[in-house]
Amino acid sequence: MKILRLHHVSVLLVAACCTTQVLAAEPDYAKAALDMMKADFKAKGPATMERMVQQDEAQALCSANPQGLKPKPAKKLEQAQLAAVKYPADGQYMGDWKNGEKIAQNGRGMQSSDAVGSVNGGNCYACHQMSKTEISFGNIGPTLYQYGKLRGASPEIVKYTWGKIYNAQAYNACSKMPRFGHNGVLTEAQLKDVMALLLDVESPVNK
Ligand code: HEC
Secondary structure (H helix, E strand, O other): OHHHHHHHHHHHHHHHHHHHHHHHOOOOHHHHHHHHHHHHOOOEOOEOHHHHHOOOHHHHHHHHOOOOOOHHHHHHHHHHHHHOOOOOOOOOOOOOHHHHHHHHHOOOOOOOOOOOOOOOOOOHHHOOOOOOOOOOOOOOOOOOOOHHHHHOOOHHHHHHHHHHHHOHHHOOOOOOOOOOOOOOOOOHHHHHHHHHHHHOOOOHHHO
């Protein structure tokens, strides 16, 4: 019996020692992942190394807090992003919804297989339902069907919609939606066309 007891104690001791050791040796997975991307990613055309490994302050803060930010830092991030939104200099927010539909459908741009300087799409349908006629769409984002019909086009709605598309993080700190204006994905003219797709009464979004 005595021998057995001693044996148990030693097993416990071994377990205690080794669990601590394993925890202490836990690798830095974030660094390992970044090192792997730096070593293995081959920059090509518009898919540059900077876009792969360099984060701005907002991205870094969101990456460091995958469970979401506390209300105060979230508000601070949103305010800083909102302050950097550029509204159309001519005060004209609405372009052509027909072009907007093409931009929303287009998922090309900024990829390794795209030519440098080629026109980018917005790929809105990848995450949103928009018109009733297009039945192929993703649902990471909420449906935008009847966006303008339901909300109208008051100056407040127009300004909010522009700001949201220009920089989604201005209204939702760690939004999953690309920052189309902020990151120069879409031009001002393209943003106006997408605005018309959402807000023009003639647009299929509002039928
Ligand atoms: C990668 C996915 C993704 C893409 C691509 C995307 N969005 Fe979004 N969008 C979202 C998500 C997720 C939300 C909801 C969370 C949030 O508000 O940030 C959202 C929210 C919105 C909202 C706010 C809706 C509301 O109820 O106020 C608008 C407007 C919008 N998106 C428009 C667009 C347009 C226009 C495009 C294309 C130019 C686009 N989105 C592309 C993911 C996406």
